[in-house]
Amino acid sequence: MNTTYLYLLVFAILVGSTDIEVNIVALYPSASTGVAMLFGTIALSYGVIVSILLGLAGMKALLIALFYQHLKYEPRSLSSWVLIGLVIASLLMSLVFIQLHVH
Amino acid sequence: MSQDILPPRIRRWLFTTNHKEVGILYLVTALFFFVAAGLLALTMRTQLSVPDNHVLTETLYNQFVTVHGLLMIFWVLSPFAFGFANYIIPLQIGARDLAFPRLNAMSYWFYLFSGVAIIMSFIFGAPDLGWTLYSPQTAIQFSPSIGLNVGAAALILITVSITMSSVNFLVTMFKMRAPGMKLRHMPVFPWAILVTIFMMLYAFPSFLAAVLLLYVDRAFGTFYFSSIQGGALLWDNVFWFFGHPEVYIVLFPAIGLIADVIPTFTRRPLYGAKYVIGSMIAAAIISFIVWGHHMFVTGIGLTSTKLYTVTTIAVSLPFDVMVIAMIETLIKARIKLKAAALFALGAIALFVIGGITGVYLASVALDHALRGTYFVVAHFHYIMVGGSIMGLIAGLYYWFPKFTGRMYNETVAKIHFVVSFIGFNILYFPMFLLLDMPRRIQTYAPDTGWGSLNSLATLGGFIFGGAQVLLFLNLFLSQRKGLPSGPNPWDGWTLEWSLPSPPPAHDFDTIPTIAEDGTYHFGDSPGLPNGAGYPNGSKIGNGYSHSHLEGLSAWPIVVAFAAFIFFLGLTIGQPNNPTTPVTFQPFWPLIADGAILGVIALYGYSRERFSVHEETRTESWPFREVPNVKLGIWTFLGAEVIFFGVLIGAYFFVRTNSPTWPEIGSLFDIRNGFAMTLVLLTSSLTAIMALVSAKIGSRNGLISSLLATFGLGVAFLYIKSTEWVYLGTHGVFSVASGLPATSYFITTGTHGVHVFAGMLMTLYLLVNSLKGRYLKGDHQAIEHFGLYWHFVDIVWVFLFPLFYLI
Ligand code: HEM
Ligand SMILES: [Cu+2]
DSSP states (O other): OOOHHHHHHHHHHHHHHHHOOOOHHGGSSSSOOOGGTSSSSSSHHHHHHHHHHHHHHHHHHHIIIHHHHGGGOOOOOHHHHHHHHHHHHHHHHHHHHHHHHHH | OOOTEEEEEEEEHHHHOHHHHHHHHHHHHHHHHHHHHHHHHHHHHHHHSSSTTTTTHHHHHHHHHHHHHHHIIIIIHHHHHHHHOOOOHHHHHTTTSSSSSHHHHHHHHHHHHHHHHHHHHHGOOOOOSSSTTTTTSTTTTOOOOOOHHHHHHHHHHHHHHHHHHOOOOOHHHOOOOOOOOGGGGGHHHHHHHHHHHHHHHHHHHHHHHHHHHHHHHHHHOTTTTSSSSSHHHHHHHHHHHHHHHHHHHHHHHHHHHHHHHHHHHHHOOOHHHHHHHHHHHHHHHHHHGGGGGGGGGGGGHHHHHHHHHHHHHHHHHHHHHHHHHHHHHHOOOOOOHHHHHHHHHHHHHHHHHHHHHHHTTTHHHHHHHHTTTHHHHHHHHHIIIIIHHHHHHHHHHHHHHHSSSOOOHHHHHHHHHHHHHHHHHHHHHHHHHHSSSSSOSSOOOGGGGGGGHHHHHHHHHHHHHHHHHHHHHHHHHHHHHOOOOOSSSOOOGGGGGOSSOOOOOTTTSSSSOOOTTTOOTTTOOOOSSSOOOOOTOOOSSSSSOOOTTOOSHHHHHOOOOOOOOHHHHHHHHHOSSOSSOOOOOOOOHHHEEEEEEHHHHHHHHHEEEEEEEESHHHHTTOOOOHHHHHHHHHHHHHHHHHHHHHHHHHHHHHHHHOOOOTTTSSSSOOHHHHHHHHHHHHHHHHHHHHHHHHTTTHHHHHHHHHHHHHHHHHHHHHHHHHHHHHHTTTTTTTTSSSSHHHHHHHHHHHHHHHHHHHHHHHHHHHHHTTTTTTOGGGTTTHHHHHHHHHHHHHHHHHIIIIIOOO
16 A cells, blocks of 8 residues: 555544544533542443543554554564553553552 | 864863763762762761761751762762763773764763752752652642752753663664674673663653652642642652662662672673573563552552562562672682772672661561661662672772773772771661661750760761772872773773773774674683673774864753753742742743753754764664664653653542542533644644655655644644633633642643644754755654654643543
């Protein structure tokens, strides 16, 4: 595929998923949406929506990294190197999450 | 900029980009700060020598404790090691310089000016709450002095310096090794530095984020650390996430150095060198998940406490491997007890004591009793002074002949060791016994019974401090009058010893080649294992002379100076006893000067023709196909991931701890966020189109894509600023009106600064592409800019849902 078309296609997906993001918000339960419930058990649908939003964001980020930053075409060593930062950041977040939620 | 008005001697030191001279600058500066911080410590010891003493007021004592700790950790230990790394590593891996020599010079000047800033903070009332800067004491109502703000500026500057160095060294070591020098053939010292900068790269961004949040809390009255939702626990997490790797960061260079010194003086290769290196890597990785052992008594919950106990015990295992390897190497060896060897042995012994007491502290039960006492002080001084400083001093004696071509006086050096070692133990051992005396107190009552041990410690302090005078005198006199040392006085095995002392400006006449098995041959010496290599039968001499006045650049020092006054401007305008609510009162003239000078200097920096000679036949696994600059940018972006990760983590933290949070759409208009997202996504498309146009050689395509990217950047910031202004003027939502506002303004603001920086880059690229640059094979700059710009886009891809949609 011509790279320009590829870039346009990626762009279309990025914009499309942003559109999904803003529209999904309408599906929030109209009840209280306090964040105390963010990961709690009560407002499941809130949690589901948050997961979808974060998932979409992750997908968009991945698309940008793979195609616009052309990590897809770089040597495996470089993409693994980039991943290290992400892994360390997620370790930080997960351990803090455990502190906040598991006693 | 005309550099020729200055005399050559001065030009050489101010504008040098040569790794050896930068190394010397680092060493001299680090030793200067060592003396400064040491004098603070001796004053503190004097104050503590007898009960009810009043040499220092309480305030001054607290300032001394704090600045002493900060100076030693940030401005002495790591830069001391960086001095050696700068000078020695290119020689040991067979490279002629670092990958980015001017960036390296810039790192040094940022370091120097940051040190000036931290010392200047005394003018405004220096930070006075311990090097850990625990919250909430750092809140403006408890620490109104702006000295803390100046301290924050200093810490930000040194973090910038360290991050630039990490990127530089990583690229150098990955990409510029001499032919045949596989990673596994590198000596232990470069390995230790590699592991150290790996930790620096990912730990320091967390610190940067922490200090930044602290600064905005104090300057803008935001609430990260002064609210109960964030507060002490948030600080503990972001600080110690950095802090624990940091303690290894200050230790590893010394371990690596010792591991190279011992084999030289025992004439046998390090026992299990592979395992030593493997253990360092393991410890470095685990060091990122043990920080909670500094939070055992903060109520983080039983599960977490257990988790961190386990990881902490796990991280202590690799150290056993390192120590055992060194002991094995020493057993039955006939060691030549030169000063370097003595200091190395002493460092191992003291490090073992420090490490074992650390394991005590990792026990939750013992920690409840011992935390915050002099036992802890003894623990980490045995490691940081006994292990690190003593180890680095070994390096000073070891490489002094290489730096100067002259020998120091061995007898004086041995006396220096004996007195230091005895003084050290008289100084710190009593502190283990003072396990009921709280640390950081200015004085104590006579009936506590702490008096005699304290007097002893003070005595030891003066012995130890006095001993260092011998070191300085010895080195100072010897570099002028010492006997010639020849290239290799110790019969060392690593590559730096194959060169004349001091090495010529360009280091190697021909880049050496290392044999398949990692051995090398030098003169008539047998092939020796596990080290860098000497070229087979190569002659050492000066084939051609590069002068020390080549490769000078004035821009690094100017950029660093601009950053220095910019940050001073940000911090010293604040009134010293601020009223609440805090209002941002910078000193605009300095800020403006700094900004203008900075832009000019960066422009000059990027326009200057400065070519780095790249060898073609280097060993560059695993990044063979990745060009140096690209590897550098990706490495830097890795650090940025942590930086934004911490900002976003802080947002989650305060949000999770808040009982309520404004409803979606009630604060900001989702449509604004949507519009900004579309704008940034489109700008990513135009940025990639700029690259496509450059590659196919379309000048118009390139210019219009860059223009579009710039325009979209303007649009983004425009929407953002209208949103900010709207929120600000509608009262409810100023930056200081609560955590939702705090986290929103600061996180999106930091991102906005990144967008702004990207726009400056597009402007620069635009100017050059108007002149017809970047086409066809010359497109790298466009590509590199894109990597950054898309990254900034990715950050927004997360910020949008996080702030507008959930
Ligand atoms: C290897 C080099 C090490 C260095 C440079 C080092 C340095 C430090 C420093 C600076 C502190 C005090 C922090 C403060 O100011 O509050 C500290 C505390 C501590 N260290 Fe180490 N340490 C090292 C090794 C270890 C090891 C091997 C362990 C455990 C196996 C350990 C366990 C601890 C614990 C649990 C504390 C917290 C003590 C407390 O405040 O109650 N350390 N260390
Ligand atoms: Cu620790």
